[in-house]
Amino acid sequence: MSVYYFVVLACLSVFSSQLVWAQAKGVLENPRPGSYQSGVGVISGWVCEAEKIEVIFNGNAADRWRVGYGTRRMDTQKECGDSNNGFVLLFNWNLLGDGEHTVTAFVDDVELGRATVTVTTLGEEFRRDVSGTFTLPGFPDTETAVKVHWQEAQQNFVIADVIDNPYGPRHLTCEGEVVIEEAEIIDADTLTLCEERIRLIGIDAPERRQSCLDADDRCYPCGQVATEALIQKIRASNVVSCYLEPDVDRYGRALGICFSRDGTDLNGWLVANGHAVSYFSGPYMPHEEVASVKQRGVWAGEFIVPSEWRRGTRLEECEG
Numbered sequence: 001m002s003v004y005y006f007v008v009l010a011c012l013s014v015f016s017s018q019l020v021w022a023q024a025k026g027v028l029e030n031p032r033p034g035s036y037q038s039g040v041g042v043i044s045g046w047v048c049e050a051e052k053i054e055v056i057f058n059g060n061a062a063d064r065w066r067v068g069y070g071t072r073r074m075d076t077q078k079e080c081g082d083s084n085n086g087f088v089l090l091f092n093w094n095l096l097g098d099g100e101h102t103v104t105a106f107v108d109d110v111e112l113g114r115a116t117v118t119v120t121t122l123g124e125e126f127r128r129d130v131s132g133t134f135t136l137p138g139f140p141d142t143e144t145a146v147k148v149h150w151q152e153a154q155q156n157f158v159i160a161d162v163i164d165n166p167y168g169p170r171h172l173t174c175e176g177e178v179v180i181e182e183a184e185i186i187d188a189d190t191l192t193l194c195e196e197r198i199r200l201i202g203i204d205a206p207e208r209r210q211s212c213l214d215a216d217d218r219c220y221p222c223g224q225v226a227t228e229a230l231i232q233k234i235r236a237s238n239v240v241s242c243y244l245e246p247d248v249d250r251y252g253r254a255l256g257i258c259f260s261r262d263g264t265d266l267n268g269w270l271v272a273n274g275h276a277v278s279y280f281s282g283p284y285m286p287h288e289e290v291a292s293v294k295q296r297g298v299w300a301g302e303f304i305v306p307s308e309w310r311r312g313t314r315l316e317e318c319e320g
Contacts, residue, residue: 025049025080028105028113037093037117039156043103044088046073048080050107053087058102065089067105094121094155123293127155134283136265137165137243137257165243188226188275189267190253191234193242199253200267201245202284204306205276211318212303215295219318222298226275229297233260233269240266274299277306 026047031037043055053067071086096119104114130150134157137145149160188205191198205226206212212222234240244256258266270276271287274297278284292299304313 026085026107026112028103028115031103031115031117033115033117035115035117036120038120039094040090040092040154041156042088043067043091043105044086045105045113046076046080046085047087047107047112048076048082048085050085050087052108053112054106055089056104056106057096059104064106065091092125092155093119094125097121122155122290128152130286132283132286133160135163187223188230188270191230191240191258193240193258197253198242198244198256198258199249199251200258200270200276201255202257202279202282203267203271203276204279205270206298206303206306207309210304210306210309211315212298213301213315213317215300217301217317219315222303226270226297229273229275230266230270233264233266236260273297 027045028043029045030042047053047069050069053069054064055067056064067087067089069087070084071088072083073086074083076085077083098119098121100116100118102114102116105112130152133147133149135145135147139146143165145163145165146159147161147163148157150156151158187208189200189203191200206223208223208227210221210223211219214220239261240258242254242256242258244254248254260266260269267276268284268287271278271284272291274291274295277298278288291297302315304315
């Protein structure tokens with residue numbers, strides 16, 4: 001084996017070591033892979049040495065976003081020997097639209113890291129003239145709740161206050177015991193949990209026998225469709241937690257907000273997907289507006305508001 005061959009191997013070995021070392025001297029910290037993004041947020045991390053840092057979305061190398069570099073990061077002093085190595089890009093996720101998107105960061109044209117995230121928008125790049133403050137019970141623990149407030153500049157909600165859980169100590173959790181047979185879920189806004197009948201507050205779902213018109217003006221059993229949607233959502237994890245008000249309704253049902261295993265507010269989920277409507281100007285009005293704009297569920301066609309349907313109002317096209 002020639003001396004030249006050994007020299008080439010040595011050079012390749014040194015180059016590979018330097019490349020690995022360079023790649024190890026930086027991290028794309030935000031966003032995290034598999035995370036959910038909305039509104040205005042940051043793409044950030046740190047790199048010990050860099051001439052330029054750029055970000056591309058969905059592999060579009062022709063559209064590179066230059067990232068600010070050199071912010072102070074005392075936590076990287078030991079790793080880099082200095083602290084001016086943070087980078088950050090303020091970015092409006094709404095620009096990407098709904099769905100999965102991949103973010104890739106480059107340091108001097110070498111990939112530093114990438115993350116695939118799920119973006120959800122309100123249907124616009126920058127939503128104006130809306131406001132709202134809402135209470136999320138049971139977070140960060142069952143004794144407390146947080147109030148979140150819409151912040152237009154951030155196109156997102158921020159924590160405005162931490163309060164006692166307004167639904168009190170009644171917290172039901174049944175794991176592996178949720179009955180999802182037809183007899184237990186009466187319709188899309190009433191379920192049975194731990195042998196207690198619960199009416200989901202703040203929403204009103206189509207009655208089980210109610211019909212609606214779809215986008216093609218055809219009648220379909222929207223009440224059954226909404227009920228089945230709730231059944232399938234619960235069946236996905238077979239775990240539901242509910243926060244109940246002290247009082248009951250006139251039918252003796254407990255009133256509450258229920259959550260699936262992943263923390264999804266089932267009341268809001270039903271409204272946001274067009275399987276229920278919000279009560280008047282209640283906390284789920286923003287969910288209803290999204291469903292209406294995106295024509296989800298009953299909003300894809302024509303329907304009678306459930307409260308009016310119970311009073312006898314019907315769609316003539318669906319009679320008989």
